[in-house]
Amino acid sequence: MKWSEISIHTTNEAVEPISNILHEAGASGVVIEDPEELSKEREQVFGEIYQLNPDDYPEEGVIVKAYLPVTSFLGETVDEIKEAINSLVTFNIDIGHNKVTISEVNEEEWATAWKKYYHPxxxxxxxxxxxxxxxxxxxxxxxxxxxxxxxxxxxxxxxxxxxxxxxxxxxxxxxxxxxxxxxxxxxxxxxxxxxxxxxxxxxxxxxxxxxxxxxxxxxxxxxxxxxxxxxxxxxxxxxxxxxxxxxxxxxxxxxxxxxxxxxxxxxxxxxxxxxxxxxxxxxxxxxxxxxxxxxxxxxxxxxxxxxxxxxx
Known part of the structure; x- marks a missing residue:
């Protein structure tokens, strides 16, 4: 099966509702690329620090990625996702650049791409x-x-x-x-x-x-x-x-x-x-x-x- 990666360039404020929209559209999980992770000061009490690659993050804003199966309905699904994200402004949610891009990935890439972001x-x-x-x-x-x-x-x-x-x-x-x-x-x-x-x-x-x-x-x-x-x-x-x-x-x-x-x-x-x-x-x-x-x-x-x- 082929998979399509949908990437939304948005704001931290919009991450949760956009993640929910992607989930409802059939995405199994999301990847969040927030440049603040590169410079964030973390308390020593909680969390583990990992070496992060700046190339994985946008210069500003936040990128939310998800993976959807490539079907004959993919175009309609993407249109519905875009419409749902645009509607967030009615709730006074800043959606930022709101740039949506689509790219195709193979099954192996889809299955492992997001795991590198997720550790104990x-x-x-x-x-x-x-x-x-x-x-x-x-x-x-x-x-x-x-x-x-x-x-x-x-x-x-x-x-x-x-x-x-x-x-x-x-x-x-x-x-x-x-x-x-x-x-x-x-x-x-x-x-x-x-x-x-x-x-x-x-x-x-x-x-x-x-x-x-x-x-x-x-x-x-x-x-x-x-x-x-x-x-x-x-x-x-x-x-x-x-x-x-x-x-x-x-x-x-x-x-x-x-x-x-x-x-x-x-x-x-x-x-x-x-x-x-x-x-x-x-x-x-x-x-x-x-x-x-x-x-x-x-x-x-x-x-x-x-x-x-x-x-x-």
């Missing part, structure tokens, strides 16, 4: 994200390992919005508690909650492909007895109360269900939100406060913001 990375005090094809031994006895195969879903679990969510889960989830993961995607946040000791995790996503991908990752990490994944639109028709709700999605989507989250979180419980760009910070914060939440903690990483909101 320690993202928090407890968690290390490990690709399924790499061997990794724990550094300490209390280290928690999440195995992911980006070929199953978009994202590698190391984007700042995901990292902040996992760090927030570490601060809030206690053994025996219940958690809801809204817009679960790869299922990484649900896996983290289960490994932290949650006894009951419900993971929701509107995209059926994402639901199936999350199920695969949850099976891979052996937490299927704790995590239940199902197709659902945000928190619509969800019953019962939980200790923690976590959502790593666009700010505009978060604003749609803040009140629902308040009603479902137990008094003293938490609502973790991420995927928030700096210009949307105050709008999301105001919505949380208006719904009745208190801002327990605000996390920031690069241009992204995450709130840990607490129901009094």
């Amino acid at each position: 990375v320690k993202i928090s005090e407890k968690f290390t994200i490990v690709p399924t094809w790499e061997t990794y031994e724990k550094v300490s006895s209390d280290e928690l390992i999440i195995e992911l195969d980006p070929g199953m879903a978009f994202g590698t679990g190391t984007h700042p919005t995901t990292v902040m969510c996992i760090q927030a889960l570490e601060r809030t989830v206690k053994a025996g508690e219940s958690v809801i993961d809204v817009g679960t995607g790869s299922g990484v946040l649900s896996i983290a909650a289960a490994l932290l000791g949650a006894k009951d995790v419900r993971a929701f996503d509107l995209d059926e492909v994402a639901v199936n991908s999350a199920k695969l990752n949850i099976e891979l990490n052996k937490v299927h007895d704790v995590v239940e994944v199902s197709q659902n639109n945000l928190l619509n028709d969800v019953k019962g109360t939980v200790d923690v709700i976590v959502a790593n999605i666009l700010s505009e989507i978060i604003l749609l269900f803040v009140e629902d989250a308040f009603n479902l979180v137990k008094p003293g419980g938490y609502f973790i939100t991420s995927g928030i760009i700096q210009p949307k910070k105050q709008e999301v914060k105001s919505a949380l406060l208006e719904a009745g939440f208190e801002i327990f903690e605000t996390l920031t990483m690069e241009d992204w913001v995450s709130f840990i909101a607490k129901r009094p």
Whole structure:
């Protein structure tokens, strides 16, 4: 089978929604080429440093790449991807150059091209994200390992919005508690909650492909007895109360269900939100406060913001 590489020159702000668009179009995974990786100062506590080749990165902006099978419908698929990306401006998302290029690759190149970007990375005090094809031994006895195969879903679990969510889960989830993961995607946040000791995790996503991908990752990490994944639109028709709700999605989507989250979180419980760009910070914060939440903690990483909101 022949494969086509689609490359989008965009902005860091647009990486998450474009990755989602590519996933929904049939891409198995994405590669993100961000020149900030070349000069970023990393804390010594988290992460491994690898020699990066400047030739792999654009001079400015971010390049998002994905691989699609070459079929008679490829042209239509690419047109739909372009249209979906253009529509992001209606959400006030800066899509930058928005230059889309297509090139053909053979099967071997497609199967391995993106793996060079993905290595074990320690993202928090407890968690290390490990690709399924790499061997990794724990550094300490209390280290928690999440195995992911980006070929199953978009994202590698190391984007700042995901990292902040996992760090927030570490601060809030206690053994025996219940958690809801809204817009679960790869299922990484649900896996983290289960490994932290949650006894009951419900993971929701509107995209059926994402639901199936999350199920695969949850099976891979052996937490299927704790995590239940199902197709659902945000928190619509969800019953019962939980200790923690976590959502790593666009700010505009978060604003749609803040009140629902308040009603479902137990008094003293938490609502973790991420995927928030700096210009949307105050709008999301105001919505949380208006719904009745208190801002327990605000996390920031690069241009992204995450709130840990607490129901009094």
